[in-house]
Amino acid sequence: MEMNEILVIAMFVSFIALLFTGFPVAWALAGVGVAFAGIGYLADAHLDTMTGLDYSTLGLAVGRIFGIMDNWVLVALPMFIFMGLMLDKSGVAERMMHAMQGLFGRVRGGLAISVTLIGIILAASTGIIGASVVLLGVMSLPVMMRQKYSKTLALGTVAGAGCLGILIPPSIMLVIMGDQMGLSVGDLFMGAVFPGIILGVFYILYILGFSFFKPASAPLAEDVQPVSMTVVWGVFKTILPPAALILAVLGSIFAGIATVTEASGIGALGAIVMAASYRQLNWAVMKEVTINTFNTSAYIFAIFVGATVFALVLRELGGDELIESTLTGLPFGPYGIIAFILVVVFLLGFFLDWIEISLIILPLLAPVIKGLGLDIDGHGVVDNPELVWFALLVAVTLQTSFLTPPVGFALFYLKGVCPPGISLMDIYKGVIPFIILQLLGLLVVAFFPDVVTWLPSVAYGK
Amino acid sequence: AEKKTLLKVPVYFGTHLTGLGSTPKWLAENLNEASGGSVKIKVYEPGKLIPPKEILESVASGKVNAGYTTPGYNTGVLGNKAGIFSAVPFGPDAPEFLAWIYYGEGRKLWQEMYDKKGLNVHAIPCGIIAPETSGWFSKPIDKPEDLQGVRMRFFGLGALVMEKMGVSTSLLPSSEIFPALEKGAIDATEFSMPAIDKLLGFHKILKFNYYPGWHQPATLFELIVNGDTWKGMAKSQQSLVEMSCQAAMLDGLALGEAIQFPQMKENLEKNGVENRYWSAEILDAFRGKWSEVVAEESGKDPEFKAIWDNLQQFRDGYAVWNKWAFLPRPGTVREK
Amino acid sequence: MNQPNDLEYRIPIVDALNGFVQRIGQVMAWSNVLLIGIILVQVVLRYGFNNGQVYLEELIWHIYAVGFMFGLSFAITNDSHIRVDIVHMNLSRTAQHRWEIFGLMFLLLPFIVVIFLHSVEWVYYSYQIGESSQNPTGMPYRWVVKSVIPISFALLFIAAIARLIREITLLLHLAREPEEPYPGRVSMLRHLFRVQEQSDDVTRTTDKHGEG
C-alpha cells in the first residue's frame, strides 16, 4: 500500500474516532483537514510522497468556502427551513390533527393514520429529520397515549412518519444531494414523489392491518362524533392551505415556471401569509422564526464548511482515486457494488447525519456510479438517470438507518420528547415494523427504477 | 537529475466535454508519458479542488501551482481586455490568431497583462478551438428587435455586444446552463461548438441554433503556472511543458474540427434542430455594436486600447496576405 | 436561540463575549427575511415585467451568504452545532469538558486561524485588483462580499475563545455546572417546538385553536 493511501485511511479513521469525543462534527471535519494538511506536508518532506500539501495549499479552502457562498442552488436551503419553522408556528399541524381526528375517529388506527398523513404533508416542508420527529411527537404522542394506543404502534408511527420528511419534497436533503452530485434538483424532487408516496401507503396499510388484527392496540376514541359533512369540510379547510402552499412550491418548479430558489422564497412568504391568516403571526413569532432559521441554517452550513476543508485535503492526498479504485475493484458487478455502497451508507447512517453523508460520501461516489455503466432508462429526458436513481436509493437507505436501533437519530430525538413512562426499548419495538416497510420500499425502488425516473421524464418531457 | 515537479491543474471545464475540456487531459496524459516522470500534470475536475472562478487567484498566490482556464473567464479580475486573449468578435480565425500570438506580439502582451496586475503567473497558450455556434434560441430571431429582453447566457466580449442589443446576459458555468434553461431562468444560451453543446443538452429545449460564430471565430485557452513554480523548474521541464502546450493546441484544433459535422447532422435529422445563419441585417447590427464596444473599452482602459491596436495593426498586415493567398472558404459564401 | 438560556451561568467574560456575538447575530438573522423580500422583487420583475436583473440575482446570493456565515459563531454561543449526541450525552461532565477543550484547541481554533489569515490576504487581493462580477451587468466591489469570510471567522474566533474559557472554568470547578437535562440538539429542538418539561401537555393539540 502506498504511503498516501495510508494517510487517506488514517484521515478517515481519525475523523470517526474524534466523533466519539462528542465534539461538533463540523469542527472535527475542519480540524482533521487542517491537521492532515500538516501531516501531508511532513510526509512530502520525509516519506517521499507527492501530496503538495502545505500551509499555502490550505488557503484553497477559502475559495471553496466562497464557492458555498455564491451557490445559488443552496439559497433554497434557509428559505425552506424558514418555511418549515413558520408553518409550525402557524399552528396548522394542530389544526390538521384536530380536524382529522373527527374524520378518522371511527376507523381503527385512524389517529395513527392522521399522524402519518400530517407527517407526509407537513414533513414536506422542512426536511430536517429531528424537527419533524419532534414536532409529530409533541403533537400526537400525548393524544395517542390518552386514547390508549399501544405504545409501540404510536412510537413507530411517529418515528416512521417523521423520517418521511427528508425524502418527500421539498426536501433540503435532496437540494444538497442535487448540488453535490451535479443533478437537477427538480429531477430529484420529482423522482422522490413516488418513493415517498409508496412508503406512506405502506405505513397506512400496515396501521390498518395491525389495528384490525389487534384492535386493543388502537382503540377508538370514546367521544366519536359521526362523520358529517361539517367534519369533512373541516378537514378539507385545514388541509387545503398547507397542501396548496406545498403544491404551489412544487408545482411551480415542476411546471418550469420558477427556479428552486424562487420557489423556496415564495414558499417562505406563503408560510408567513398562512400564519397571519390564522392570526398566529406577531412580532415575537416573526423574530423567533427568523432567529431559529438563522441558527438552523448555521449548523447545517457549518458542516458544509467543515466538509469542504476535509474534502480538499482528502483529495490532495489522493482519496478520490483510492475510493474509486477500491470500489470498482470489488468483484461484485455493478449492481453488487451499488448494494455494497448502500450497506456502507446504512452503517454510516448509524452515527453520521444525512448532512455529513451527503456532503462527504456522495461526491466521492458519484464518479464511481457514473463509471459503472448502469442501464437506467431516463426516457430520453432525465440526465444522468443512474445518478438520480442512486441518490434516491441512498435517500431511502438513510431514512432507514435513522430508524434503526440502537442509535438511529430519529429514535434519539423521539426519546427526547416522549411523555413519561416510555422506555427506549418501547421505541425500538415500535420502529421495527417500519424498518421492514422501508426496506420493502427500498427494494421497490431498487428493482423498479421507473418509480424514480418516470415522473421527472413526464414533467420535463415534451 | 532535476527535481521532480507535479503541476496540480484545476480546470475550468469538465474533461468530459470532448474538444473543450478534454484538452488539459490530453496534455496531462502526453506530457506525463513524454517526461518520464520528471514533470507531471494532475488534472482536477471543476470544483474538485477549487471553484473555477478562483483558479487565477489561487495560482497567482501559489495556493495551487497551476490551472487551466481562459482569460475571458477572468474579466472580473483582469478587466475586459482579457477577453481579447480568449476570443475577439469579428476577429481573427485560428491560423491568424496563432500567427499573432506566436509570431506577432500577442503572447508578450498576454503575459504583460498578468505582470502589470502584479499577478505572479506564467501564462502558456495551451489550446484553441475553431468557431463556436453563436447561440441557441427557442424562436427564430429574424430582426434585431427580436433580441430585445432575451435573457441569455453569453461569454466574453460578445456579451458586451449582446447587452447593447438589448439582451440581458449572464456568464453561467457549463453545469448550470441546462438547469437554468429548464427552469426558465434564462431563455437562450451560447456555450461552445455543436459537439460540446450536445453534451449539455441544449437541443432538448432550444430548437434554433444560430451560426456563424461571429463572437468567437476562434477561442484560446491557457495553462497558467505560478511564477515561482515556473522559475523553480529546470529548463528541460519548462521546455517540455511549453512544447506539450503547443501540441495540445494542435490536437484540440484538429479534434474540434473533426467532430462537429456528425453532430450537426444528428441535430438536424434526429433532434429537430434548425440551423440558422444570422441575417445580414443582424450581423451588421452586431458588427456596429461591436465597434461601439471597442471604442468605449478603449476609452475606459488604455491597456485595452494598446492590445487592441496591436492586434489591429497585425491584422492590417495580415489582410494583404489573406486577400491573395486563399480560395474563398467553400460553402461560406451566402446569398445577399 | 434568541433567549438567554440556562447555559449562560454567570461567567462574566464568557457572557460578555457571547453577548457581543449574539447581538451581531440577532441583527444578521434578519438577512433571511430580507432575502425573501429580494426574491419576491426578482420574481415580480421577471414574471410581471419580463425584466430579470443580473445584479438582483447576485444580490440574492450575497444576502444568503451573509445569513449563514454570521450564523456559524452564533450557533457556538448556544451550543447547537451538530454533535454525535448519543456519544456526547454518555460522557461524564468532566470528560465532556476535557474533550471540548481538546477539540477547541486542536481542531476548531487552528482551523479558524488558518482560514482567517488566508482570507484576509484573499480579500485584500480582491480589493487591490478591483475585482468585480464576471457578468457585464453584475455587482461591482467583489471584496465587500468576500470580506464576509474574515469578519465571520473573527466572530467565530471570539465565540470559540468564550467557549474555551467556559469549559476551562467548569473543568476547574470555578463556576456552577449548568442544568442540562438534554444534550445539544435535543434541547435545542425541545426549545424550538416549545416542549414543556415532561408535563401533561395533552391539551396542546386540542385547546390551542378552539374552533376545530
Ligand code: NA
Ligand atoms: Na421534505
Ligand code: NA
Ligand atoms: Na462560448
